[in-house]
Amino acid sequence: MAEQLITASGLTKEFDGLVAVDGIDFHVDRGESFGFLGPNGAGKTSAMRMIGAVSPITGGDLTVLGHDPEAEGPELRAKLGVVPQEDNLDQELTVRENLLMYGRYFGLPKAVIEERIDELLEFAQLTEKADSKVEALSGGMKRRLTIARGLINDPEMLILDEPTTGLDPQARHVLWDRLYRLKQQGVTLIITTHYMDEAEQLCDRLVIMDKGKIVAEGSPRQLIEEHSRPEVVELRFPVGVLETIAERLDGLAPRVEVLADRALLYTDDADATVEKVHAEGLEPETILERRSTLEDVFLRLTGRTLED
Amino acid sequence: MAMPLALRVAESEARWYRRVWRGSMFTSFINPVLYLLAMGVGLGTLVDANLPPGLEGVSYLTFLAPGLLAATAMQTGAGEGAWKVRAGIKWTRTYHAKLATPIGIPALVNGHMLWVGVRVLMVSVAFAIVVVAFRVAPLWQSLAATLPALLVGLAMGGITTAFTVRTNSDVAIPTYFRFVVIPMFLFSGAFFPITQLPGWLQPIAYITPLWHGVELCRSVMLGTPTVVEPFISVLYLIALTAAGMALAMKPFEKQLLP
Numbered sequence: 001m002a003e004q005l006i007t008a009s010g011l012t013k014e015f016d017g018l019v020a021v022d023g024i025d026f027h028v029d030r031g032e033s034f035g036f037l038g039p040n041g042a043g044k045t046s047a048m049r050m051i052g053a054v055s056p057i058t059g060g061d062l063t064v065l066g067h068d069p070e071a072e073g074p075e076l077r078a079k080l081g082v083v084p085q086e087d088n089l090d091q092e093l094t095v096r097e098n099l100l101m102y103g104r105y106f107g108l109p110k111a112v113i114e115e116r117i118d119e120l121l122e123f124a125q126l127t128e129k130a131d132s133k134v135e136a137l138s139g140g141m142k143r144r145l146t147i148a149r150g151l152i153n154d155p156e157m158l159i160l161d162e163p164t165t166g167l168d169p170q171a172r173h174v175l176w177d178r179l180y181r182l183k184q185q186g187v188t189l190i191i192t193t194h195y196m197d198e199a200e201q202l203c204d205r206l207v208i209m210d211k212g213k214i215v216a217e218g219s220p221r222q223l224i225e226e227h228s229r230p231e232v233v234e235l236r237f238p239v240g241v242l243e244t245i246a247e248r249l250d251g252l253a254p255r256v257e258v259l260a261d262r263a264l265l266y267t268d269d270a271d272a273t274v275e276k277v278h279a280e281g282l283e284p285e286t287i288l289e290r291r292s293t294l295e296d297v298f299l300r301l302t303g304r305t306l307e308d
Numbered sequence: 309m310a311m312p313l314a315l316r317v318a319e320s321e322a323r324w325y326r327r328v329w330r331g332s333m334f335t336s337f338i339n340p341v342l343y344l345l346a347m348g349v350g351l352g353t354l355v356d357a358n359l360p361p362g363l364e365g366v367s368y369l370t371f372l373a374p375g376l377l378a379a380t381a382m383q384t385g386a387g388e389g390a391w392k393v394r395a396g397i398k399w400t401r402t403y404h405a406k407l408a409t410p411i412g413i414p415a416l417v418n419g420h421m422l423w424v425g426v427r428v429l430m431v432s433v434a435f436a437i438v439v440v441a442f443r444v445a446p447l448w449q450s451l452a453a454t455l456p457a458l459l460v461g462l463a464m465g466g467i468t469t470a471f472t473v474r475t476n477s478d479v480a481i482p483t484y485f486r487f488v489v490i491p492m493f494l495f496s497g498a499f500f501p502i503t504q505l506p507g508w509l510q511p512i513a514y515i516t517p518l519w520h521g522v523e524l525c526r527s528v529m530l531g532t533p534t535v536v537e538p539f540i541s542v543l544y545l546i547a548l549t550a551a552g553m554a555l556a557m558k559p560f561e562k563q564l565l566p
Contacts, residue, residue: 015566052408054404054407054408054564054565055565055566056565073412074313074410074411074412075410077408077409077410078409078410080408082408084404084405084408086401086404087401088400088401088402088404088405089405090324090400090402090405091400092324092327092328093323093324093327097323097327100323101320101323101324102405102409104316104319104320105316105317105320105406105409105410105411106409106410107316107410153409
């Protein structure tokens with residue numbers, strides 16, 4: 001059995017009586033890339049903060065890297081790398097100075113840090129920006145610097161909270177590529193995200209969270225197999241038409257979801273389903289055939305979309 | 309041996325300061341020198357002409373210099389306790405970055421106060437050297453007076469830190485400066501003896517850290533007698549520092565480790 005780096009059971013977090021994390025059980029193995037997928041407010045960040053020993057747990061049990069975060073916070077944090085959702089780099093300092101300063105918090109000797117800085121700058125593709133002030137960097141560069149900073153202490157585990165939120169598509173892909181490399185090197189990654197494509201790209205295994213609870217757990221492929229059909233046909237109709245024909249969609253596919261702006265037909269064979277749509281005499285404005293994604297799993301489990 | 313955690317915090321503040329020190333020169337150093345010129349030399353000529361023995365037997369410039377030293381230290385402590393803390397929590401969020409490392413709240417507070425002390429001492433020593441240039445007091449007496457200035461700076465740094473971390477409102481800090489720091493600056497004996505204040509105001513001056521700092525600085529720099537025993541003032545300022553730090557711990561936890 002793989003070594004468990006995180007074990008949580010009945011993990012709970014309340015803020016003034018408001019339950020943010022509601023008794024969740026999960027574990028993370030060494031070397032895997034583990035995700036918390038869910039909409040904003042699902043409790044992902046609260047869970048991450050408890051793992052990172054920067055938020056006391058309200059209830060349940062949590063062991064991270066063999067430590068009780070409550071009692072051994074400093075020892076635990078010494079072994080973690082953290083990439084927070086909001087950038088908290090020192091804007092007035094240079095890229096290099098930020099890394100040096102962060103390394104010093106871990107009590108690392110200057111010589112060791114300097115050596116790592118060169119490697120990390122290369123990894124983060126920031127070598128040329130080494131002596132630029134942080135405030136002059138783009139959002140994507142700042143995020144890569146924050147990841148490099150999180151690696152300065154050679155952590156056993158890197159935890160990333162919404163790593164690509166607020167980045168443009170190109171910057172996201174660069175970041176995914178970097179994280180994928182870390183994963184290849186065997187670094188254990190914990191990622192929260194509300195982007196299902198991010199979860200599919202990066203996570204070996206994930207839990208889907210909603211309203212503080214875990215609603216499903218597995219690899220992206222498993223989750224899709226278990227909770228959805230392999231293919232989806234998306235139909236869009238002119239405004240006002242969807243409501244009137246909703247009933248005629250029943251029976252065209254094993255499962256049908258009618259959303260505000262479109263209908264989703266879950267099926268094993270998209271082509272055959274499209275033929276049935278035409279045979280029924282329906283004339284949608286657009287027809288899209290695609291594979292099932294984690295978004296569909298989330299919709300199935302919660303009745304809502306991730307972006308809601 | 310790894311460096312103590314609080315020292316790592318102070319070191320990071322020093323690294324940051326090395327980058328931004330130019331901007332702080334005006335408020336922390338040039339301003340007090342301007343005060344010394346305008347009030348001590350300019351207004352002082354009038355004061356001295358009307359009070360032949362001067363204040364406490366010395367010229368107004370000489371009377372003012374140690375008071376201004378203490379007042380500058382007080383303002384520096386207040387500034388570091390307010391803006392630095394608010395920035396770390398809310399604007400630059402660098403405190404959040406620090407707390408993701410082995411550094412915890414006690415180390416953060418201790419390191420912050422260590423840095424407040426360094427800043428106050430820097431400003432005070434620079435001011436003490438100017439005082440020597442104005443021929444107010446000999447070098448060693450001037451430099452010795454930076455120690456009580458350090459105490460008043462730390463006391464105000466501690467109190468202000470405790471205040472700042474307890475409030476989230478953006479108007480709280482300017483209000484605090486308007487109604488606490490500036491009045492204290494003006495009415496705690498730095499510019500004129502507090503015996504000139506209305507009787508009911510005098511007890512308020514006695515409880516301000518600045519009044520004790522002014523008394524100590526003046527006594528060390530000029531050898532003037534103090535109203536209360538100097539060791540009481542020293543203990544009072546140390547107690548205020550400790551109280552400020554102790555009162556800051558819990559709210560820091562609430563703000564940064566919810």
